[in-house]
Amino acid sequence: MMGRRRTLCGRRIAAAALCAAMGLAAIAPPAARAQAKDAWLDFAPYANIQVDVDGPVDQGFAAQEKKYDAPLTSTEGWRGFDSQGGRDITVDLTYDRPVVEVSIEMLQKPAWGVFYPEHVDFEAYVNGKWVLLGTRQTAIPTWDPRQTTQVFSVSAPGVMTHLVRIHFPVAAWVFVRHLQVICDMTAQPSYPDLPALPAVPAPFTQPMTALDARAHGIHNMLLVYTGSHGQQGTWTADDFLPATGYLMPNGEIGGRMFDTMLFLPYGDVPDTQMGWQKYLQSLFAHGVQLEALDAAAAQTNNALQRFGGNPPGPEQVVIGIPYPRFGDGRWGTVDGHTISFQAKTGDPAAVSARLQAVGWFVRSVLSRWRQAGLPHLKLAGFYWTSEAVRYKSPGDTELIQGTAALVHQAGLPLFWIPYYYAPGLEDWQQLGFDAAWLQLNYVFLGEQAYAERLTNAEALAARNGTGIELELPSQALTSPLYRGLYVQSLRQMQNDGFAGIVSHAFYAGSKLLSQAARSPDPAVRALYDATYGFLYAG
Template sequence: MKPIRRLIGLMILSLCTVFMMIFPPAKQAFSAAPVTPLTPLNQPYDVAQQATYTVSSTDKTDTFYHQIETKTYPTPPGGLMSDGPKWNGFLRQLNRTVVVNLGQPYTLTSASIDFLEETTRGILFPTHVQFLISQNGTQWFTVNDVKSNIPLYYSGTLTQTFSTPIPHITAQYVKLVFPVDVWVLAKNLQVYGSPLLTPSLAQLPIAPPKPFAPGTLSPSSKIADGISNALLVYSGANGQEGTWTPSDFDPMVAYHSGNNQISGKMFDTFLFLPYGSSLTTIYGWENYMNSLFTPNQQLDALNQTVGADESGLASIGVNEPTVNVILAIPYPNASITNFGKLWSSSSLSFSSNGQGTYVAYQNRLRAIEFYINSVLARFREAHYAHLRLVGLYWDAESVSYASPNEVNLIEQAANLTHKNKLNFFWIPTYNASGLVSGSSYGFDDIILQSNYYETPSLTPQRMVTAANEAFQLNLGLELEMGNGILTSQTARDRYYNELVAAFNSNAEGNTVHAVYAGSKLLVQAAQSTDPAVRNVYVETYDFLIGQFTNSTYING
């Protein structure tokens, strides 16, 4: 009988195989969750395995970054709860808030999540993760704010678990909030608890509100120190383009109407900064410093101009005999290997190659100390009657976490600035690395670039999004223009749309602004006999003083 039964079995198997080939099963989409070992219900187990969750950002979603995010790191099966080889990727946009709905109340004992770091690819640990819980998803209680235990500049591929105990408190919702500088990769989100555990009597603090009320950096705020509108003044190279005279500063200090009469105050602050190409040696740094103090140029030219315009401004009720000045600290790039001698018998290297990260960091810090001490001493000795030095500027547009001890270097530069009773300024690019943590590194005044004007593929929505980021983080906002404003109506219209977007975002007169105008572009617009070109100067003035009223974009 066994051979017959086996034969029948083989015949049935063959028929099934043929049937499956002719009628294949329908495909099913599913999200595989890791299998949780059986655990007694009166013991803690991972109650997040069957949970749902949402992810949001304080910032308005930027479609550009969102598309890169989803394409580069598609959500793996199981999402954030997965412990497989694939990671969930989050790109820029300030931060992420993950809200986990456990589906029912549990007595919770702990929560954790894993992160990846690989600095050479811009993948960084978050500086911290906030853990909160709630019974109803509305009122939140703070469990812990867990800081990273690993410095951001460590090389190689690293993983770190951010975890916190929860003192046996009943909740249905768990929230995790973490900053996102460039890329943050996360997985293996776990929440341990049980419905049968006895809750404790522990009480957690109610989650506090934000440390500051949302809003852009206001000229009236204490940290703004009287700054409303700052012009970026590039000097020290490029011939006449980088040499500022009293006639160049005149229309930048006082607004001149069509008949060349002073009719208002233009900029109240001037940020002096170098062209970067010549600042790779101590000689480049010293030459730039010397150019700042050249008679009848740069600082001296500005001082003369303010003095000359004082009576004209006073005649229209503007009694401001001084303007604010901010001086840039040249950036000691970690790639420089032959900076030159500085209190040593050999040329300094800022690279860690061949000398280690600590020596490289010390050399970079020594260069910064030398420059700050030297430039401040020379400014004091100059006795400019009409210039008020209010701060120093960090001349790098993002935080280079791949450079060892970069954050320490920024913090030390901030300390040196503050010891001299000055503010520390920074103008990072849109969503730059370090943006969300900038204030904790010592920056007092941060003014955000939108990079809209210089990126033709972007729409005015980028300026709106940048204004929203500035609103969320108490930042100022930069206005940007390029050489095209002198020759192209299309370029001018693009600049006007930038102003419209900022105006529609309530980032006009109540916001600290910096204006990037290349090499004297706004000066040339002010002095132009072409009404279309001069109108750039007029519209900029109206915007800076809060009289810009156009809310309609040009060409859509």
């Protein structure tokens, strides 16, 4: 079920405020814990326990979870939860009982992609309303590389209730076991008039449109990979022309295609100053990349004017910032100081050194842009190339927020394209991003593709206020299966109202749409025509 929307930041702030108001912010175990506990009983093994997903239920993730389906009260096996926003575990005790403690054990094993949630909320149903007993944050950071276990628990002052609920976000895998609801059968019945659980209103109810100020004028943005892979990563004006304008079968430009180009490095660009420098040199190389895009944009504008149309204005450009990976060693030199990403875990340099490298890159782009003289292009912002918050990397949240601050100081926005149910998706605004586009990750599934993925992605985009990224993989040029899946994704998005004015990003490998536009195979050319039709569907 969809459940209540709870962003990490918003939910945590609301919970902390309520705890403070209730005097439960840091509940110590009651005095009864020091006394004999003969009357203390764990009722969880005898209760009815229900698990609800706090997000669109995805059959792919659900299938993975079946591999780890131990009972929640087990002290040996683990119950695994995979992505999908968060979980509500509701324990029905049947009758009101005096609850004195609720606890659950969790595992962290980064090598398996299993992490503690940032926080765990403990709630009870009292006097006809849900109340918060307490919120517990992880005492062990998610970037700790060791395999550890941790008990999250809250003590309650003998609250009489028959329903107890545990909520926690699930950004990656979360493993839990040994759920306990301890009741003191000698406690005096208590029905305290506690404040109701605060509602966290959903800030979004629809996807981001091109008219939204957050989109910064981006309607349709094409990803352009550069920096390596020889000719595959080297774009000429001829490569760009079918992307800036709609290339009709007779070779004439018949309309506008993508209004924005996102330049980003291939994943094999070295994580060193020299590697970043070569990527920069590639972007501003003579006659290719940005210069080639400028020429193609000019040609498209001239062609549209000949047809009597108004010139569409400059082509927008977004520049991807290489991701500075923690632990990659010596990076280079900034202002005479040697920069290394090999800081010890917990060292402030784990963030500051990488931010210095990011600052160097941003300044270098701005300087080169001013010198380049590209009259048909407009620098529209920067892009964060990591597609998820990396919990294994120390200080990744601070790194993103610091990067956003650097970009904003330059008067530009920072953009993000997280993958489907990526860690950090619900918190993209708190992280400092100005806009985000959600990846479908649908066509790549091939024979395992299921239409529910598209429906879920639409729901996630609407409730998180993001745009949508469509994906055309290289297999589509040769495989009828992948061609069909791509066209199907376009058709369903259009039928569900996610075409037209919605802001889109497009992954199309390297020059795939340009190849499709000039392909003699009608089935391949149809991919290009279908894309154009989708971009401007009503």
